[in-house]
Amino acid sequence: MSTPAKEKKHEAPASFPKPEFTGAEAGMQTFPSSTSRSYNYFKPRKMRATVYEDVTTDVQPDPERHLSQGWIYGFAASDGGYPLDWTALRSGNWHAFLDPNEEWEQTIYRNNANVVRQIELNLQNAKEAGAYAHWSPTWTRFVAENVGAWMHAEQGLGMHVFVTAQRSAPTNMINNAIAVNSVHRLRFAQDLALYNLDLSQSIEAFDGAAHRATWKDNPSWQGVRENVELLTAVDDWAEAVFATNVVFEPLVGVLFRSDFLMQIAARNGDYITPTLIGAGENDYARDLRYTRALFSLLTNDPEHGEHNKAVMQGWLDKWVPVSTHAAHELQPIWSQPADRAVTFADSCSAATADFRTLITELGLVMSKEQ
């Protein structure tokens, strides 16, 4: 066995090739395809493909499109790649889904960086302004326990629903949208955890461990935890996304965050919690856009729409009771704050109304007992 002649220490070459004029710039010659300057293997939605379409489409190949040799590695018991039977839903053309948020590298980092910068600024200002000083003991405890408990829901769903699901869908468009969804939730979970840490350091009476006990043992929260854990156990990727974003989020997440916390925090002298929760709500609104686009595409599928509606209807029947139960278990916390600006019934009817609208948009119906 020989080695290269020089076993000397490797250093960067002392010289560097001189730049030379090559004329390899667009337009310097004319020949067949000299102006073929767009990706030509997919049909963009509009006249010109967006950057998002260009950087996302067909990066995950598909035997039904251009993949001529098929997937070359498989699982022990199933095909590799992205088997279509990983969900009960069907589509005449999975590739028709485009993320309305057009998420790619630049949007992902821009948006999330903006959110965390805003949050950090708010927390810093709050500390400097002594904004927590006039929190009542009751509210302090409420935030420690209940706002704290919510971080776990975000973490569990981010890690075990969305990170998992982004392995599974038939196109890169769908999987990337789900991947972005997962980091929203994981980031929001961390936002809440670090907020909790800030509060433990700023407020003497703040119990920084209460969120764990509340999440694990407080009877009011066991329905939510059960719902979250059940969602992580779902095998079908579309069911997991549907049962989380279409059912759990409106009936439990939005109920707790928007229709309760956002309504009462200010009245209890807390101007900071809503800025964090608002960021989470914004994420959800963004994620709901792709969710709505995805599932309405499937309910409107010319060939499989009816089948898909039936499947989703089954998912509603299965998951609405779970989330309704979780919401009702949570009811006692509505009476904890000193200023109870909203009743559970108020919050619930707001959340349910939004949920009904969403369901109707998807072409699904509520069963009577819901």
Place this chain on the structure above:
Amino acid sequence: MSRQSLSKAHEKITELSWEPTFATPAKKFGTDYKFDKSPKKDPLKQILRSYFPMEEEKDNRVFGAMDGAIRGNMFRQVQERWMEWQKLFLSIIPFPEISAARAMPLAIDAVPNPQIHNGLAVQMIDEVRHSTIQMNLKRLYMNHYIDPAGFDITEKAFANSYCGTIGRQFGEGFITGDAITAANVYLTLVAETAFTNTLFVAMPSEAAANGDYLLPTVFHSVQSDESRHISNGYSILLMALADEDNRQLLERDLRYAWWNNHCVVDAAIGTFIEYGTKDRRKERDSYAEMWRRWIYDDYYRSYLIPLEKYGLVIPHDLVEKAWDRIYNQHYVHRVAQFFATGWPVNYWRIDAMTDTDFEWFEHKYPGWYDQFGKWWEAYNRLAYPGKNKPIAFEDVGYEYPHRCWTCMVPALVREDMVVEKVDGQWRTYCSEPCHWTDAVAFRPEYEGRDTPNMGRLTGKREWETLYHGQDLADIISDLGYVRDDGKTLIPQPHLDLSDPKKLWTLDDVRGIPFGSPNVTLNEMTDAEREAWAASYRANPNRTPSGV
């Protein structure tokens, strides 16, 4: 954040996970590895609050460089020889990147350690970043480089070409089969820890030497995420090592992953660097020299060998064998020659080698000219249409090789070719380790132990089978590797765009029949096959003088 508050923040984030009691996360992706006895190992930590702004900052630098390159007319100084190979490289690499994102849940499923889960989730979004930022770089090349043909069909070509399929292993291997084999050993312990050095460090410096400073900007930005990924993988490895029963699987998987990565990555990156460059300064490191530094010294000696203290058997023999193939058996040169032989079914143009190149090759790889010089002279002579067919169909003393059933790079080191009947079919392999990968490793039983989660080799693995007995012109039309005049080919065996008569069209390749070596092999009698194998191994495949 101060160090103290940073460590408090990390500690706080560990409080996010909990032990579920109502239901546990679905186990979608199985593994034969066990982690019940594992101590919890912590990877490098990353808080999303600092992660997003940090990455955004890196992105801003990349986008700034892109603007600068366009304003500064970078493409007037870019070497076409180099850029043409980017049509292949950048068609492949976004898929492995996105596959790495998709691989993360496999590892999360398998490893019961929330600290590692967090690291893996951050890696997931890193990989979405890498994939889309590379697609965007390619889009810029398509818009500003003189010849966009081949960039314009990029993901389709990736999905239907023989080269794309070779590259696809470096991606499909991350997301299928045993979760730890795929997402930890193949992806992280070998692909990321060893081979990203050649991909993301050696490649960019060669790009810069060829007038392209955008590739380095993008790929260094990508590489800067790699240390976190390597740390994730190492933590999982340490956890796996806690259980004696995992050793045997780790040893199997290191052998497979090492050898497959070598076959695939060295074939591709080696060719890009050695045959894509115009930089023939003698002091410039050859791919072999870079490999010796990045892979042999930095990976094998500093990373793999120290694992022996945990009782792990390291594939020393395969590391030496890979080195031997690269340096003594001219692996990269044989691959480049094969790519150039197959030019009509490529989607980029391949420049001929000149005397300057010959001299450099001979200096770096003694004996190169004897083996390859005459062939490249013939390649040059047959570069234009009219008087001759493409070189693969002219007699220049080059016997078209059989493909390796496992790594799909042909059996180019001819004396090492293995032919065996596996799953009822006669298959050729480039080497014994590739035969072992198919016949022994990727099976539901390994050395007498059940491995029910191990993956399988699937698909139409020999590309030529798809086109057996067809006309070359029809094949190229079917692939779509035709320019916008409907007849000029995207691939050309030269770089001269100035004279339309020098550009090959469908008419120039019509009437040439194409065959599958594997189909032919399976039609042979035992005696024919044995005679064929002996002559295959004995053939030096050298172009004689005066051809």
